[in-house]
Amino acid sequence: MSFYKTPLKFLVIFFLFSGGIFKAIAQAPQNIQQVISKIDTLHSRMPGEKLYLQLDKPYYAVGDTIWFKGYILNPLLNYSPLSGRLYVELLNDSNKIVKRIALAAGLGITWGDIELAPGEIKEGAYTIRAYTNWMRNFGQESFFYQSFYVANPASQNWLVDANASLVPIDNKVKMNIKLSNMQNSAIASKELQLKLLNGNHIIYKGAAQTTADGALNVDFLLPANAAIKHLALVAQDKINIKQSVTIPVNVSRAKDADIQFMPESGDMVAGIPSHIGFKAIGEDGKGIDISGVITGNTSGKEILSFQSLYKGVGIIDLLPAAGETYTARVKLPDGENKEVPLPVVKSSGTVLRIRNPADKDTIAVSVFITDDIVKKNMPLYLIGQSRDVVCFAATIPAGVPTVSVRVAKSLFPTGIAHFTLLNANNMPVNERLIFINHNDNLKIDIKTGQQSYGPRDSIPVKIIVRDISGQPIIGSFSAAVTDDGQVKKNKATNSSILTHFLLTDDLKGFVEAPGYYFTEDKDAWQALDALLLTQGWIGYDWKNISTLPKPLFEPELSNRVKGSVTTLFNKPMDHADVVLISTGKFRFVRDTSTNLQGQFIFDKLPAVDSTTFVLEAHKGKSGKAINAGISLDEVSPPDTRNLSLPVVAPWYINSSDTVLNYVRSSSDYFKELQMAQYGHVLKEVVVKAQAEIKGSDNLNGAGNADQVIGEDEVKDAGKMSLYDLILKKVEGYTVSFLPKSQDRNFFLRDKKVRFVFDGVDLTRFYEPITGQTDEYYYYIKQYLDNFTDEDIKGIEVLYSAKYIASYINRNIADNDELLALDATGQRGSDNAFLEITTRSGNGPFMTKANGVYVYKPMPTTLPANFYRPRYLNKDIGRKFADLRSTIDWEPNIITNKSGEASFTFFAADKPTTYTIVLEGSDLNGAIGYQVKQVTIAGK
Numbered sequence: 001m002s003f004y005k006t007p008l009k010f011l012v013i014f015f016l017f018s019g020g021i022f023k024a025i026a027q028a029p030q031n032i033q034q035v036i037s038k039i040d041t042l043h044s045r046m047p048g049e050k051l052y053l054q055l056d057k058p059y060y061a062v063g064d065t066i067w068f069k070g071y072i073l074n075p076l077l078n079y080s081p082l083s084g085r086l087y088v089e090l091l092n093d094s095n096k097i098v099k100r101i102a103l104a105a106g107l108g109i110t111w112g113d114i115e116l117a118p119g120e121i122k123e124g125a126y127t128i129r130a131y132t133n134w135m136r137n138f139g140q141e142s143f144f145y146q147s148f149y150v151a152n153p154a155s156q157n158w159l160v161d162a163n164a165s166l167v168p169i170d171n172k173v174k175m176n177i178k179l180s181n182m183q184n185s186a187i188a189s190k191e192l193q194l195k196l197l198n199g200n201h202i203i204y205k206g207a208a209q210t211t212a213d214g215a216l217n218v219d220f221l222l223p224a225n226a227a228i229k230h231l232a233l234v235a236q237d238k239i240n241i242k243q244s245v246t247i248p249v250n251v252s253r254a255k256d257a258d259i260q261f262m263p264e265s266g267d268m269v270a271g272i273p274s275h276i277g278f279k280a281i282g283e284d285g286k287g288i289d290i291s292g293v294i295t296g297n298t299s300g301k302e303i304l305s306f307q308s309l310y311k312g313v314g315i316i317d318l319l320p321a322a323g324e325t326y327t328a329r330v331k332l333p334d335g336e337n338k339e340v341p342l343p344v345v346k347s348s349g350t351v352l353r354i355r356n357p358a359d360k361d362t363i364a365v366s367v368f369i370t371d372d373i374v375k376k377n378m379p380l381y382l383i384g385q386s387r388d389v390v391c392f393a394a395t396i397p398a399g400v401p402t403v404s405v406r407v408a409k410s411l412f413p414t415g416i417a418h419f420t421l422l423n424a425n426n427m428p429v430n431e432r433l434i435f436i437n438h439n440d441n442l443k444i445d446i447k448t449g450q451q452s453y454g455p456r457d458s459i460p461v462k463i464i465v466r467d468i469s470g471q472p473i474i475g476s477f478s479a480a481v482t483d484d485g486q487v488k489k490n491k492a493t494n495s496s497i498l499t500h501f502l503l504t505d506d507l508k509g510f511v512e513a514p515g516y517y518f519t520e521d522k523d524a525w526q527a528l529d530a531l532l533l534t535q536g537w538i539g540y541d542w543k544n545i546s547t548l549p550k551p552l553f554e555p556e557l558s559n560r561v562k563g564s565v566t567t568l569f570n571k572p573m574d575h576a577d578v579v580l581i582s583t584g585k586f587r588f589v590r591d592t593s594t595n596l597q598g599q600f601i602f603d604k605l606p607a608v609d610s611t612t613f614v615l616e617a618h619k620g621k622s623g624k625a626i627n628a629g630i631s632l633d634e635v636s637p638p639d640t641r642n643l644s645l646p647v648v649a650p651w652y653i654n655s656s657d658t659v660l661n662y663v664r665s666s667s668d669y670f671k672e673l674q675m676a677q678y679g680h681v682l683k684e685v686v687v688k689a690q691a692e693i694k695g696s697d698n699l700n701g702a703g704n705a706d707q708v709i710g711e712d713e714v715k716d717a718g719k720m721s722l723y724d725l726i727l728k729k730v731e732g733y734t735v736s737f738l739p740k741s742q743d744r745n746f747f748l749r750d751k752k753v754r755f756v757f758d759g760v761d762l763t764r765f766y767e768p769i770t771g772q773t774d775e776y777y778y779y780i781k782q783y784l785d786n787f788t789d790e791d792i793k794g795i796e797v798l799y800s801a802k803y804i805a806s807y808i809n810r811n812i813a814d815n816d817e818l819l820a821l822d823a824t825g826q827r828g829s830d831n832a833f834l835e836i837t838t839r840s841g842n843g844p845f846m847t848k849a850n851g852v853y854v855y856k857p858m859p860t861t862l863p864a865n866f867y868r869p870r871y872l873n874k875d876i877g878r879k880f881a882d883l884r885s886t887i888d889w890e891p892n893i894i895t896n897k898s899g900e901a902s903f904t905f906f907a908a909d910k911p912t913t914y915t916i917v918l919e920g921s922d923l924n925g926a927i928g929y930q931v932k933q934v935t936i937a938g939k
Contacts, residue, residue, distance in 0.1 A: 031379070031381065031395070031424075031426075032381045032383075032393050032394075032395050034426075035381060035383065035393075035422065035426050035545070036383070036390050036393060038426075038545045038546065038548075039383070039385070039390055039545060040390070041548060042540060042544060042545055042548060043388045043389075045548060045550075045551075046137060046138075046540070046549070046551060047074060047075075047080075047082065047388070048074060048075045048138065048142075048388055049072060049073070049074060049080045049082060049083060049132060049134055049135050049138075049142075050072075050073050050074065050075060050077075050080075050142075050501055050505050051070065051071070051072050051073075051086075051130055051131065051132065051135065051143070051144045052070070052071045052073075052144060052497050052500045052501060052505075053068045053069065053070050053071075053088075053128065053130055053144055053146065054068060054069045054071075054478050054480065054497065054917075054919045055067070055068050055128070055146060055148075055480075056068070056480040056482065056886045056889050057480065057482050057487045057489075057885065057886055058148055058487070058488070058489060058494070059148045059149050059150070059151070059487075059651065059659070059662070060116055060148060060149075060150050060151070061116070061150060061151045061152065061153065061662070061663060061666035061667070062116055062117075062118050062121050062122070062123065062150060062151070062152040062154070063116060063117070063118055063666065063667065063670040064116050064150075064666060064670070064885075065113050065114065065115050065116065065864070066090075066113060066114040066116065066128070067111075067113050067480070067866060067886065067889040067891070068088070068111065068112060068113070068114075068128070068891075069109070069110075069111040069478035069891045069919075070086050070088075070103070070105065070109065070110045070111065070112075070130065071108060071109060071476075071497065071920075071921055072086065072105055072108045072109070072110070072132060073108055073501065073921065073923070075387040075388040075389075076387050076388075076389070076925055077387070077501060077921065077924075077925045077926065077927060078108075078923060078924050078925055079107050079108025079109070079921075079923040079924075080108050080132075082132070082134050082555035082557070083105060083132035083133070083134055083135075083555055083556055083557070084104060084105050084106065084556060084557045084558045084559075085102055085103070085104060085105060085132065085133070085556040085558070085559065085860075086102065086103045086105050086110050086130060086131075086132055087100065087101070087102050087103075087130065087131055087132070087133075087635070087637070088100070088101050088102075088103065088112065088114070088128065088129075088130045089101075089128070089129045089130070089637060090114055090126055090127075090128060091126060091127045091128075091129055091640060091643070091645070092122075092124060092125075092126055093124050093125040093126070093645075093648075095640040095641060095643050095645070096640065097637055097640060098120070098121065098126075099114055099120075100637060100858070101114065101861040102858050102859070102860055102861060103860065103861055103863075104558075104559065104607040104860050105132075107476075107923060108921075108923050109476050109923070111478065111863050111891035111892065112861055112863045113863055113864050113866075114128075115864075116150055118154075121150060122150075122152065122155075123150060123151060123152035123155055123156055124149070124150060125147065125148075125149050125150075125647075125648035125650075126147070126148060126149070126150055127145055127146065127147040127148075127645050128144070128145065128146045128147075128148075129143055129144070129145055129640075130143065130144040131143040131144065131638075132555070132556065133553050133554065133555065133556045133635050134551070134553060134554070134555040134556070136552070136553040136638060137551045137552055137553050138538075140638055140643070141508055141538055142505075142538060144500075145645070146495075147645055147646045147648050148648060149648045149649070149650060149651050151651040151652070151662075151663045151666070153182065153663050153664065153666060153667050154667060156245065156652055157181055157182050157243075158179055158180070158181065158187060158243070158245045158652065159179070159180045159181065159182065159184070159652050159655060159660070160177060160178070160179060160245055160247055160652055160653050160654070161177070161178040161180075161654055162175060162176065162177045162178075162247050162250075162653060162654065163175070163176055163250075164176075164249055164250050164251045165251065165334070166222065166251040166252070166253065166334065168253075168254065168336055170221070171221060171222045171224070172219055172220070172221055172222065173219065173220055173221075173222050173249060173251055174217070174218075174219050175217070175218045175219075175233065175247070175249070176215070176217055177215070177216040177217070177218065177235070177247065178213070178214050178215050178216070179210055179214045179216065179235070179245070180214050182660075182663075182664060186210075186212070186213050186214030187210055187214045188210060188211070188212050188213065188214055189209060189210060189211070189212060190209065190210045190214075190237065190238075191207070191208075191209050191237075191238040191239070192207065192208050192209065192210065192216070192235045192236060192237065192238060193205075193206075193207055193235075193236045193237075193238050193241075194206040194207060194208055194218065194233065194234070194235055194236075195233070195234040195236070196220055196231070196232075196233055196234075196249075197230075197231070197232050197233075197234060197246075198223060198226045198227070198230055198231055199227075199230040203223055203226070204220055206218075206220075207238070208235075216235070218233065222251070222253075227283065228249065228250075228251060228252070228253070228256070228282075228283035228284065229283055229284050229285070229647050231248070231249040232246050232247060232248050232249060233246075233247045233249060234246050234247075235247065245652065246650065247653065248647075248649065248650070248653065250284065252282045252283060252284075252288065252332065252333070252334060253283065254332050254334075254336035254337065254338045255338065256283050257280060257281070257282055257283070257288060257330075257332060257338060258279075258280070258281040258282075259278065259279070259280045259281075259290065259328070259330055259338065259340045260278065260279050260340075260534065261276050261277075261278045261316075261328060261340065261342045261343060262276065262277050262278070262279070262343075262533055262534050263275070263276050263343060264276065264277070264351070264352070264353060264354075264432060264533060265350075265351055265352035265353070265421070265430035265431060265432045266429075266430050266431065267343065267346050267349050267351070267430075268318070268320045268342070268343055268344070268345045268346065269320070269345070269346050269347075269348070269349040269350075269351050269368070269370060270320055270321060270322035270323075270345050270346065270347050271319075271320075271321075271322065271370075272319075272320075272351045272368045272370075273317065273318075273319050273353070274317070274318050274319070274320055274351070275315065275317055275353060275533070276315065276316050276317070276318060276342070276533075277313065277314070277315055277529075277530045277531075277532075277533025277534040278306070278308070278313065278314050278315070278316065278328075278530070278534065279312055279313050279530075279531075279534040279535075280308060280312035280313075280330070280332075281312060284647045285510060285644075285646055285647055286311070286512055286647075287308075287310075287311030287312030287313065287512050288312050288332065288333055289308050289311075289312060289333055290307075290308050290312060290314075290330050290331060290332060290333075291305070291306065291307045291308070291330075291331050292305070292306055292328050292329050292330040292331050293305045293306070293328070293329050294306065294316065294318065294326055294327070294328055294329075294342070295326065295327050295329060296321070296324050296325075296326060297324070297325045297326065297327055298323070298324050298325070299324075303318065303326070304316060304317075304318065306328075309523045309526060309527040309530055310516060310523060310524070310527040311512045311513060311516075311527075313527055313530040313531050313534060314527075314530050315526065315529065315530045315533065318342075320345040321345070322345065322347055323345075324345060325341065325342075325344070325345065326341070326342040326345075327339055327340065327341050327342065328340045328341075328342060347370075348370045348372050348373060349370060349373070349429075350367065350368065350369050350370070350373060350380070350421060350429050350430055351367070351368040351430065352365075352366075352367055352382075352419060352421045352430035352431075352432050353365070353366040353367075353368065354366075354419060354432050354434055356434045356435070356436075356529065358437075358525040360409075361408065361409050361410065362406040362407060362408055362409060363406070363407050363409060363434065364404065364405075364406055365382070365404065365405050365406070365407050365419070366402070366403065366404040366405075367380070367382065367396055367402070367403050367404075367421060368401070368402055369396075369400070369401050369402065370401075371401065374399055374400070374401045376398075377398040377399055378398050378423065378424040379395055379396060379397055379398050379424055380395075380396040380421055380422065380423060380424070380429075381393070381394070381395055381396070381421070381422040381426070382394040382395075382396065382419065382420070382421050382422075383419070383420045383422065384407070384411070384412070384417055384418070384419045384420075385417070385418045385419075385420075386412045386413055386415055386416065386417045386418065386436065387413055387415060391411045391412045391413075391417070392407055392411050392412070392419075409436050409438070410438075412436045413436070413438075413925075414436055414437055414438045414439075414440055414441070414502060415435070415436060415501075415502045415503070415506070416433055416434070416435055416436075416502070416503065416506045416507075416532070416537075417433070417434050417435070417436050418431070418432075418433055418537055418539065419431065419432045419433075419434070420542075426542075426545070426546075427542060428542050431537070433532040433533075433535075433537055434529070434532060435503070435517075435528055435529070435532060438468075439468070440467075440468040440926070441468075441498060441926065441927060441928050441929070442465055442466070442467060442473055442475070442920075442921075442922065442926050442927060442928025443465070443466045443467070443468065443470075443928070444463065444464070444465050444918060444928045444929070444930035445463070445464040445465075445466075445930070446461065446462075446463055446916055446918060446930055446932035447461070447462045447463075447464070448460065448461055448462075448916075448932065448934045449462075451934065451935060452934070452935040452936075452937050453907055453934065453935070453936055453937070454907070454936065454937055454938075455907055455908065455909050455910070455911070455936060455938075456871040456882070456906055456907055456908070456909065457871075457906070457907045457936075458871070458904055458905075458906055459904065459905055459906070459907055459934060460902065460903075460904050461479070461902060461903050461904065461905070461916065462900065462901075462902045463477065463479075463893065463895065463900065463901045463902065463918065464899055464900050465477070465895050465899040465900075465901075465920075465922075465928065466899055467922075467926060471899075472895075472897065472898050472899025472900070473895060473899045473922045473926070474894070474895055474896065474897060474899070474922065475894075475895050475920055475921055475922035475923065475926075475928075476892070476893070476894055476920055476921060476922075476923060477893040477894075477895065477901070477918055477919065477920030477921075477928075478890060478891045478892070478893060478918070478919055478920060479888070479889075479890040479893060479903070479916055479917065479918045479919075480886060480888075480889055480890075480916075480917050481886070481887040481888040481889075481890075481905060481914050481915070481916050481917075482885060482886055482887060482914065482915055482917075483884065483885050483886075483887055483908065483910070483912055483914060484658070484912055484913045484914065484915055484933075485658065485661050485910060485912040485913075486658060486661045486662035486665060486885040487658065487662065487885055487886075487915070488656055488658040488659060489915060489917075494513075494515050495514050495515060496515060496919060496929040497919040497920070497921070497927050497928075497929050498518065498927060498928075498929045499514035499515055499517070499518060500514075501927055502927075503517065505538070506537065506538055506539075507531075507532075507535045507536065507537065507538060508535060508536030508537065508538055509535060509536065510646055511531070511535065517531065556635070557603070558603060558604045558605065559604070559605040559606065559607050559857075559860060560601060560602060560603045560604070560605060561580060561601070561602040561605065561613060561615070561632065561855065561857065562599070562600070562601040562602075562632065562633045563599070563600060563601075563615075563630060563631050563632035563633055563853075564594070564597070564598045564599045564600070564630075564631055564633075565578065565594050565598050565600065565617045565628050565629070565630055566598055566628060566629045566631070567627075567628060567629075568627055568628070568629070570629070571598075572594075572596070572597050572598025572599075573594060573598045573617070573619070573628055574594055574595065574596045574597070574598055575593055575594060575619075576593065576594045576598070576600075576617050576618065576619050576626070576628065577591060577592075577593055577617070577618040577619065578591065578592055578593065578594060578600045578615060578616070578617050578618075578630075579591045579615070579616045579618065580592075580602050580613050580614075580615050581613065581614045581615075581616075582611055582612075582613055583611065583612045583613070583614065586606060586608045586611060588606070590602050590605075607860040607862075608859070608860060609859045609860060609861055609862045610859045611856075611857070611859070612715060612854065612855070612856045613854070613855045613856075613857065614852065614853075614854055614855075615630055615852070615853040615854075615855060616851060616852050616853075617630055617851045617852075618851075626851045627851060628851045630851070630852070630853035631853075632853070632855055634857075634858075635858070651663060662885050665883040665885065666883075666885070668881070668883060669881075669883035669884065669885070691703060691708045691709075691710030691711075691712075691713070691794065692708075692710075693708065693710060693711070693793055693794035693796065693837050694793065695793060695837055695841060696793075696794065696796060696835065696837045697756075697758050697759030697835065697837070698796050698798075698835045699759075699806035699807055699835075700798070700802075700803050700806055702796075703796075704796075704803065705796035705797055705798050705803055705835070706797050706798060706799045706800050706803060707730065707731055707796070707797035707799075708794065708795075708796050708797070709729050709730070709794055709795040709796075709797075710794050711793050711794055713729065713794075714729075714789050714792055714793070714794060714795075715789070715856060717729060717789055718789075719788070719789065719790075719856060719858060720788070720789055721784065721785050721787065721788055721789075722783075722784045722785070722786075722787035722788065722789070722791070722792060722836070723781060723784035723785050725789050725792065725795075726784065726795065726834065729795070730748070730795065730797055730834065731797070732748050732749040732799075733746070733747070733748055733753070734746075734747050735747070735777075742773050742774075743773060743774055743775075743776065743777065744774050744777040745776065745777060746777075746780065748797070748799055748832035748834075749799070749832075750830075751799065751830055751831055751832040752830060752831055752832070753831075753832050753833070753834055754807075754831055754832070754833050754834070755780060755783070755784070755833075755834050755836065755844075756807070756833055756834065756835045756836065757783075757836050757838060757843045757844035758836070758837060758838055758841050758842065758843045758844075759835075759843070760843035760844060761807075762780065762783060762844050763780075766779050766780075783844045787838070789856065790839075790853075790854050790855055790856050791838055791839055791840070791854075792836065792837070792838060792839070793837040793838065793839055794836075794837050795834055795835070795836050795837075796834070796835040796837075797832070797833075797834060798832060798833040798834070798835060799832045803833075804831065804832065804833060807831075807833050808831075839852070839854055863891070866886075866888070866889040866891075868888060868905060868906070869882060869906055870906060871906045881909055882908040882909045883908065883909070883910075884908045887905060887907070887908060887914055888903075888905035890903050893918075893920070907936050908936075910936070911936055911937055911938040912936050913933050913934065913935050913936065914933065914934050914935075914936060915931060915932070915933055916931065916932040916933070916934065917929075917930075917931055918930050918931075918932075
């Protein structure tokens with residue numbers, strides 16, 4: 001099946017180079033035709049997907065909600081037909097997933113929200129990661145990422161002005177700090193305990209006291225092997241130890257600045273002019289401005305000087321000499337110097353040179369070939385691609401040393417064009433990225449009727465969308481309206497749907513302030529070229545052109561349940577009848593049969609936010625479940641351990657007034673929001689009845705326990721292993737070290753825990769083998785990890801003497817530890833028991849019920865409604881203050897055949913300005929982004 005079609009508007013133009021002159025030919029040479037055919041076959045088998053989320057604002061607070069709209073497009077910027085399900089995750093600064101949701105998508109769009117609920121979310125840096133199952137075939141670098149900081153004014157009420165400098169001679173850091181409270185009053189004469197942390201390791205302790213104006217000066221030696229991004233100073237109130245502040249140590253060591261010089265198309269070749277991009281990155285992953293000179297090591301003379309253009313990127317031009325080596329003497333922002341060797345000059349090779357002036361409608365392409373390669377009398381092939389389409393192809397005949405040609409930019413769409421020079425074996429020898437800009441994005445006009453409104457006024461917004469020729473566009477758009485007094489956005493450099501789909505989504509690594517490259521700044525176009533000289537391309541490995549790999553992950557067109565049925569000997573069971581029964585609010589029954597491989601699938605299931613499925617396997621006419629194993633194919637989250645995410649500074653460090661206004665207002669606003677929506681909030685009264693677990697082997701009788709975790713409570717816990725379920729739900733349960741031992745064990749308050757599955761005491765089967773540390777812990781944990789909440793009916797906790805007596809007195813092995821007497825002369829009283837009832841009823845050694853599988857899929861999250869107050873009479877309802885930071889969120893704006901749409905929102909209370917950010921797509925190759933401001937005047 002082919003998912004991909006080459007659009008007619010991007011036609012491949014074939015050229016034959018000859019003696020530096022080219023001519024168009026009607027039929028491409030056979031070899032280059034084969035290359036193009038393989039590229040098209042790869043993209044047909046492995047069509048790409050691109051994803052962008054518009055978020056309502058760039059930072060949040062505990063209690064707030066993240067509102068987002070997702071656009072799932074293919075490389076041509078049409079909607080992707082592959083994916084009907086989107087996964088969105090919230091990762092903390094330890095790369096742990098703290099929230100994960102799945103959303104249904106249709107025609108390439110979806111929207112949703114993530115609540116940052118108190119108790120679930122702590123203050124800190126977070127990252128949104130979003131992807132489809134199909135995108136996993138292209139690696140995690142193809143996912144969408146957005147990092148931000150979540151503030152919690154309830155736990156952090158110190159503000160910090162801080163700057164740090166490094167004294168290189170003795171490797172000493174000097175930090176000048178000033179502490180104040182949320183009202184900007186100095187934290188005066190405060191005695192503090194100081195700790196310097198390298199990650200979680202304390203490497204320095206001390207004490208200090210602030211001055212009358214809250215100032216604090218701290219000096220310390222910088223540990224030689226400490227990573228700067230993990231280094232932080234913690235200042236803690238000596239009396240009120242709950243009050244502390246963590247201050248990142250932002251210094252840069254010259255020796256650790258990452259400075260790279262990258263020749264155009266890959267190599268410096270002697271005697272061929274070299275266009276070299278460079279990039280300088282500090283230890284925090286951000287670009288640093290540098291300057292310097294290039295010297296020849298043989299002559300010792302300075303050849304040229306250089307200066308970075310933007311965020312550490314820049315370009316130099318050099319004619320490398322044979323046998324010479326070059327060094328860059330770099331001056332860093334703090335005045336330190338660093339020497340960086342340039343790449344080795346090669347005596348043989350090819351160079352692909354491209355000049356792409358912004359004001360020309362053609363690009364100049366040149367290929368330089370050294371004599372030794374010319375003498376091999378082998379042709380070369382030049383391929384130009386964009387959006388996974390070959391837009392240009394040319395053959396360089398054997399024996400030609402230099403060719404030059406001007407290529408029309410009109411052959412390429414707006415975005416990154418990727419040129420590759422291939423040898424006769426169709427392997428790349430040079431690659432070059434350039435940017436083509438036809439300025440043909442959607443033209444969006446946002447009108448608000450008038451420029452100024454009053455507090456709580458109704459504000460109408462009209463949207464008009466046209467293409468470059470002025471024709472109206474039907475499309476899907478989303479709009480965020482935010483208060484400029486609380487939400488700070490750098491409109492010139494922030495990311496958008498344009499920067500993402502046209503630039504950053506095709507590049508490896510982090511691109512800082514991508515919006516700058518789309519501005520009218522005099523250096524922006526040259527800086528963009530420098531960026532593309534130094535930033536890797538996200539694309540296929542050329543080896544895949546010949547091998548044509550098979551996708552490892554299937555596209556999810558809809559909600560589905562897919563799995564297999566096997567015999568007791570783990571052989572596929574073909575033609576078995578499988579019945580799926582939905583429980584809960586939305587009930588339905590489906591049936592199907594397994595194929596020859598024992599596989600089954602239930603597709604196009606309703607998108608519901610919570611349900612549980614019971615699957616039964618039958619064979620023949622009996623209608624009874626058979627002795628068979630049912631297993632399901634689930635989409636588990638990709639690994640997060642090796643993610644390298646941008647460093648996000650805490651909100652309270654060198655805060656702007658805008659951020660402070662947001663944090664100060666946020667906690668009050670969430671209380672006011674509850675009043676506005678519900679009038680008042682009642683304290684929840686929970687009445688608990690002791691659950692009874694059907695099929696329990698509890699020796700005291702089902703339900704007779706100190707704590708009972710029933711089937712409903714297990715279901716509500718969410719998808720997790722039995723190990724995590726017990727850790728979350730069993731009161732007083734911990735994993736800690738045994739006294740006077742390095743071994744971990746399981747405790748219920750002061751008693752060691754024994755795990756009983758369906759009446760089978762797992763501890764009785766334990767026999768030490770290696771004697772290594774934590775051997776018993778890992779023996780138990782492997783069983784707890786092997787079960788999931790879906791395998792469990794319930795857990796009964798037995799702690800008190802009346803409940804554990806039956807377990808102690810039953811027939812147990814002579815060597816069992818329960819026979820030992822404790823200090824009071826009682827047998828086994830230092831043990832507690834967890835009686836775990838599984839669905840299979842077969843104890844700890846068989847997790848799946850025979851022919852029956854209870855499956856709780858990851859729910860499809862339904863989007864919440866954004867709260868929009870309506871002030872029909874502005875003098876009514878002023879019992880609460882309207883302190884919204886996100887004034888309005890409109891995720892589903894659809895323009896009509898005239899290219900128009902409209903919505904209305906009500907202003908909040910404070911005089912300020914609002915920013916309306918509108919983004920979207922026609923889902924047919926064009927995208928758009930527009931910003932509009934409206935003033936809210938005082939009364």
